Amino acid sequence: MRKITTCLWFDGRAEEAAEYYTSLFPDSRITGVQRHTEAGPGEPGSVLLVTFELAGQQFSALNGGPEFTFSEAISLSVDCADQAEVDELWAKLTDGGEESQCGWLKDRYGLSWQIVPHELPELLNDADPAAAARVMKALFGMRRIDVRALREAAGR
Incomplete structure (x- = not known):
């Protein structure tokens, strides 16, 4: 785990975006997918957070909702x-x-x-x-x- 990771806010398309971005650059991959649980605010099983690397740099993609663009x-x-x-x-x-x-x-x-x-x-x-x-x-x-x-x- 790196000390600083860029987190990108999406409205329901975090996993799709991470898959797309990792397809564009060598040395890129999805490293994890965290899903909502019964106790969380989202639909159980839906994607909350995707961690991925682009050209070796770590990012996370959060399905945070429509509040921010x-x-x-x-x-x-x-x-x-x-x-x-x-x-x-x-x-x-x-x-x-x-x-x-x-x-x-x-x-x-x-x-x-x-x-x-x-x-x-x-x-x-x-x-x-x-x-x-x-x-x-x-x-x-x-x-x-x-x-x-x-x-x-x-x-x-």
Whole structure:
């Protein structure tokens, strides 16, 4: 058990979401499912909490009800090795979700993600301030991040 675990609040779809998320990333798995008992507030046998790992990081998904929903105030950021990984995750996570800008999206459950190519911080921190500014300007015009277009903006 890790000291800190991110808990995600769902309205009845915690197990479905955990199964979906673990299908997207290598080194991911569901580690436990806790069900309501006769003494609990939920329907006996229904899922209360799902624990799972995404790329080795621990999460829990709680079926807490409709009181709270996700907002952009929290997001999961994924460091992608290359354009192919960006494209694959973007396609899977926007399926039933919605695109935003600068590599941000909301998935089908309303959770915000940042799909970020590993090269982006290097391009944004270019030693040439003009090149970095061009990269930032190009980035703000994108939804799914296009690494080649960012490289071109940097003059590479």
